[in-house]
Amino acid sequence: MEKLSLVLDLTGTFVFALSGALAGVKRRLDIFGVLVLSFAAANSGGITRDILIGAVPPAALVDLRYLGVSLFAGLVTFFLSSLIVRLSTAILVFDAAGLAFFAVAGSSKALAQGLNPVMSVVLGMVTGIGGGMVRDVLMAEIPTVLRAELYAVAALAAAAVVVIGHLLQLPITPVVVVALVLCFGLRLLAIRYKWQLPVAKSEIAEEPPNFRK
Numbered sequence: 001m002e003k004l005s006l007v008l009d010l011t012g013t014f015v016f017a018l019s020g021a022l023a024g025v026k027r028r029l030d031i032f033g034v035l036v037l038s039f040a041a042a043n044s045g046g047i048t049r050d051i052l053i054g055a056v057p058p059a060a061l062v063d064l065r066y067l068g069v070s071l072f073a074g075l076v077t078f079f080l081s082s083l084i085v086r087l088s089t090a091i092l093v094f095d096a097a098g099l100a101f102f103a104v105a106g107s108s109k110a111l112a113q114g115l116n117p118v119m120s121v122v123l124g125m126v127t128g129i130g131g132g133m134v135r136d137v138l139m140a141e142i143p144t145v146l147r148a149e150l151y152a153v154a155a156l157a158a159a160a161v162v163v164i165g166h167l168l169q170l171p172i173t174p175v176v177v178v179a180l181v182l183c184f185g186l187r188l189l190a191i192r193y194k195w196q197l198p199v200a201k202s203e204i205a206e207e208p209p210n211f212r213k
Contacts, residue, residue, distance in 0.1 A: 009046060009066075013070060016042040018077055018098075019135070021038040037074075040138060044133070103128035103179070104124065104176055125152055127155075161182060
């Protein structure tokens with residue numbers, strides 16, 4: 001389980017790093033800004049998970065592979081930006097893939113640390129959405145998880161599959177594959193067909209802030 005978590009962690013790190021770097025390129029950040037966004041998007045979720053389960057210092061801060069993967073993805077994106085940015089759905093696809101890998105990795109690592117099934121599912125979701133939230137905050141945007149189609153729900157579904165498979169003592173590989181496909185597919189279908197959770201309705205119109213004393 002620990003080896004599986006590492007593989008999924010590094011894969012998710014690379015994919016989310018691409019997502020963060022692509023967002024930076026589209027906002028025309030300099031190379032330093034792109035690399036910072038790449039690292040933040042790739043590792044924030046994992047760092048949060050490790051702190052919550054007591055696996056300190058977090059793996060992303062002691063294992064140079066996480067930094068190397070993040071910087072490599074950022075540099076590739078920066079220097080090949082003219083090619084990558086032409087793909088209009090690239091950020092959404094990379095983000096969906098990163099969400100799937102991190103949700104599975106988070107729940108797997110939580111189980112390996114001996115957490116109960118419910119909290120393992122929650123930590124899988126936290127791992128999946130953490131990087132995207134930090135990326136969006138740094139870009140001064142409302143986090144995707146608060147406004148997008150079935151974002152956290154997709155991560156919860158993947159984490160739940162991993163935990164249920166663990167409880168039923170099913171083979172790890174097919175369980176992981178099913179969880180990844182479920183999360184990735186559900187996220188892309190939600191984007192395609194605009195599936196959303198119920199949105200709060202209010203008759204109160206949003207007004208600009210009043211700075212008058």
